[in-house]
Amino acid sequence: MILPLTPASPFPSNRGAVPSMSSWLQLGPSGHHSGLVVEGRGLQVAAAQPTVDPRSWSREHVSLWLHQMQAQHGLPHVPADRFLMNGKALCLMTVDMFLGRVPLGGKLLYKDFQLRLGRAMHSCS
Known part of the structure; x- marks a missing residue:
């Protein structure tokens, strides 16, 4: 299951999903998601644009x-x-x-x- 990321938050917001520590590592200096996909705890986080340089x-x-x-x-x-x-x-x-x-x-x-x-x-x- 791929959960979209909302512009207001870099993490999935539906059903109270809690991001894993590896999801935090994907944020760039501007707070945007890096464009990498991490799977963990049965959750796949989809990348949002813009990707980190x-x-x-x-x-x-x-x-x-x-x-x-x-x-x-x-x-x-x-x-x-x-x-x-x-x-x-x-x-x-x-x-x-x-x-x-x-x-x-x-x-x-x-x-x-x-x-x-x-x-x-x-x-x-």
Whole structure:
């Protein structure tokens, strides 16, 4: 079940749903939802626009993004210690650096991150 997020609140508001701690980690500096999807306690939280600029992602955002990509694309488990970095550090990574950390799926992660970065940069101009 996907619950929409209202503009007044970054969390689902129907039936008294209580957000998990991981939902709090998805908020960006402006208080908007990051665009990541987190499943927990039988609840799936849908993303609202605008998404957080990947350049401002914390380590927790990066971890949530990796988890989402693994679930969405059936990627093998990525050890957490391979991406102990924030969004700015991801921006500096080449496709070869992604492939060095994740041989099966690194190219997909790189492409997805670059698309998110491009959308964020385009929306700023």
